[in-house]
Amino acid sequence: MxxxxxxxxxxxxxxxxxxxxxxxxxxxxxxxxxxxxxxxxxxxxxxxxxxxxxxxxxxxxxxxxxxxxxxxxxxxxxxxxxxxxxxxxxxxxxxxxxxxxxxxxxxxxxxxxxxxxxxxxxxxxxxxxxxxxxxxxxxxxxxxxxxxxxxxxxxxxxxxxxxxxxxxxxxxxxxxxxxVTVDGYIVRGDLRKKYNINEIKSLDDFGAYLDVIKKNEPDMIPWDTGAQDFNYLLRAAVYVDNGYYNRLSKESGVQTVVKTEEGAQVQSSLDIPELKDYLVKMKEWRTNGYWSKNAMVNKIPARDSFVNGKSAAFIDNLLQASSTYTSLKQSQPDWELEFYPITTNSIVANPxxxxxxxxxxxxxxxxxxxxxxxxxxxxxxxxxxxxxxxxxxxxxxxxxxxxxxxxxxxxxxxxxxxxxxxxxxxxxxxxxxTFPVYESVLKEAQDRAVPSNIALFSMDKTIGNMASIEAAIQDISDQYFVPLVLGYLEDIDAGIENLRSKVQSAGFEEYIQETQKQLEAFGVTYQ
The missing domain is CATH 3.40.190.10 (Periplasmic binding protein-like II)
Structure with missing residues (x-):
């Protein structure tokens, strides 16, 4: 769920x-x-x-x-x-x-x-x-x-x-x-209106909202993300919104992705151009203090921090956000929760x-x-x-x-x-x-959904040493990718190259080739 x-x-x-x-x-x-x-x-x-x-x-x-x-x-x-x-x-x-x-x-x-x-x-x-x-x-x-x-x-x-x-x-x-999954920015509309912040139509708009909260609400963490929650925004804003399907195997850290409806060419998530732009932005956001200095070890879900009034935003899908809206309507009637979808491009329907x-x-x-x-x-x-x-x-x-x-x-x-x-x-x-936009967001997502059998693809990790390679890549990601995405590395290019070198040494190229082989045998179709 x-x-x-x-x-x-x-x-x-x-x-x-x-x-x-x-x-x-x-x-x-x-x-x-x-x-x-x-x-x-x-x-x-x-x-x-x-x-x-x-x-x-x-x-x-x-x-x-x-x-x-x-x-x-x-x-x-x-x-x-x-x-x-x-x-x-x-x-x-x-x-x-x-x-x-x-x-x-x-x-x-x-x-x-x-x-x-x-x-x-x-x-x-x-x-x-x-x-x-x-x-x-x-x-x-x-x-x-x-x-x-x-x-x-x-x-x-x-x-x-x-x-x-x-x-x-x-x-x-x-x-x-x-x-289908529709992730969105959930923000405090009452604060957005109080400070005359524009509605959130893009990642930059979300950053502008966080910036105003940082400058005007000293007792709040604008977005109390952590080692778990950062993945929601990364997936929606970098992969899904740019037409990449990232659920071929592992779904966090360094992973394999394929461009939706452009054949089935598997590549490393480190090699897509949109990732570096995102990392630059995350470094800027971290420098500006949009999340806690302890984000690397923060295990409190961003939603919980939001519900408790300690932060002003979280990322979630529409249904979970609607549930939060409903419960807070009872406990915090003065808050005005707003939902803005992160992706406006085509998305693959879930199996x-x-x-x-x-x-x-x-x-x-x-x-x-x-x-x-x-x-x-x-x-x-x-x-x-x-x-x-x-x-x-x-x-x-x-x-x-x-x-x-x-x-x-x-x-x-x-x-x-x-x-x-x-x-x-x-x-x-x-x-x-629920959110006034609930049904319109729902309808728009329906219209953008692309039925595809790729959602049923599951990599067979029992072949060769795929399982051990994946485990090694995840360990490397936990150590080196998370701090990169949370903006803690000063030299982003060096961080990417260091990460690329380590996953390659762990067998990532072999992993990509095996994924490609299995995906071609599977036969991806778009209806």
Missing amino acids: KTKRTASILLSVLLLLSVILGCSPDKGNHQGNGSVTSTGSEKEGTGGTNEGEADLSEEVELKMILLGDTPVDAQVVYDELNQKLKEDINATVKVEFLSWADWAQKYPLILASGEDYDLISSARWSDYFKNAKNGAFYEITPENLNKYAPQTVANSPQEVLDSAMVDGKLYNLPMNYKE YINNGMAINAKSKNPERALMLLDLLRNDKWYNQLTTYGIEGKHWELSSDGRLVSLPESANFPPDSACPWGWRDSRFYLTPAD
Whole structure:
């Protein structure tokens, strides 16, 4: 649903239902709106899962690992869910959240260590394909899918399941709608108007806003970015806005990119001309004090700093930003949040597997875990409870069927508790109280979206020593690329050359060539 927050726009008939996404190392990131006609049970019902011959005689507790910071009312919401879940499939679920600050480090350790869990958030951006090939996840056979998740079979187009196939086998149930990621600048409109700052239409406009905040709000950090958050702006402003697709393999640090709709020539991100211009600007911004001197070690998400009134901007996708808008409308009614899209050029639509859920290959109760996923995906009550919280406490419906957040929604912000793996356009609600530009930004992004199978490309890192090369490049990036992007190096040219030399020594050229070979074999198309 990392990016770090990894998304949260529909592109077919469902497009009109509108969704934007995650979660990615870039978090989840996505938007949407849809009918709320349930194909499952209401709370008073008996559950929508057809039990078939499933043995439900023994009560089990499932453990589910989700990504993101733990909402204050997460336990309250899942306690509510567990009351009904016990009635429906004689199970309860215990949820653990991996915070955005350290999920990238903890996630692979959980998979490698054999930790006892049943379900885990798993997506393209969290290396689903590699992890599936490495045996981390339970194979969901057609027989088990029909037996334990019949509603998923009935309600998921084949292309949804196909997006998660690995060598003809299914190890994940992806989200059931299409989306694109639209990242934007989120700023304090009340401060922008107070100081007569122009609306933000470009990176330079954003810099001008930060400059005025720096000079006039001494108790605020203009943009409290850090070693994690800087990647959101880099990806949107340098790669996406200039027509580069950067999700061929790794998505942070030095990486491989390909120019969208200009063949499939893979190149190093260090070699694109737009990067140096960006680095020069970031050095200027750092010198001007637009972010903390401790940015290199800052693990506090920029959004949290913004929400707490300590900074005046953050970068996020429209859906996550809308959730922040809604919660702050309750807690900070005098603030005027504004959203300005970073990219105005064509963008590649995300695949269904941009979010999904997998079952541990060593789960003691994979059948019950699959039944839980069937409910989360297809039952309106389960789906909306985990997405919006408790109806009447955290949210309610307006007369026209839109989402109205109540004051306590601040403790369980809409779509922020990592329900992205089971998101379905049938149950997704358009917020009644959000950015005035929400729907226009949504529509513009739909119009700019380019459907392409490149979003389904996943580099096979089991070939040769690709995995070890990638790990080495990431280590080098953490040490040398992050300070370069955050403006801490005086000599940018020397910094780039030093970085280029180090990744080349680590085998990056071999990595690029292998990516090129696999991409050509894959066959990129644009519709």
